[in-house]
Amino acid sequence: MTRKYIDCREFPSEMHCTVAISADSDKELLEAAVQHAVTIHHHAxxxxxxxxxxxxxxxxxxxxxxxRTA
Structure with missing residues (x-):
């Protein structure tokens, strides 16, 4: 099983978020990333x-x- 991650540092934002989240499954990573996006970045x-x-x-x-940022 390959570990996966998503990294907010790749995307410039006004809050300069430095959070990177990793997990062993896509499902677990997606749930953590959604929670972060909703709670911290106020996405729906x-x-x-x-x-x-x-x-x-x-x-x-x-x-x-x-x-490097996008």
């Missing part, structure tokens, strides 16, 4: 948000250094 939990988040998953673990 929707099928569209969930579909977008899945496209941002990476295999492995988040790098220690901030990735």
């Amino acid at each position: 939990d929707s099928p569209e948000l969930r579909a977008q988040l899945v496209t941002l998953f990476h295999e492995g673990t988040p790098p220690a250094e901030a990735p």
Whole structure:
């Protein structure tokens, strides 16, 4: 099983979020990412948000250094 992650540092925002979330399953990662997006970034939990988040998953673990922004 390959670990996966999503990293807010890849996307510039007014709040300069530095959170990276990793998990062993897509389902677990998606639920944690949705909770973060809704609670911290004030997005609405929707099928569209969930579909977008899945496209941002990476295999492995988040790098220690901030990735270059999009």
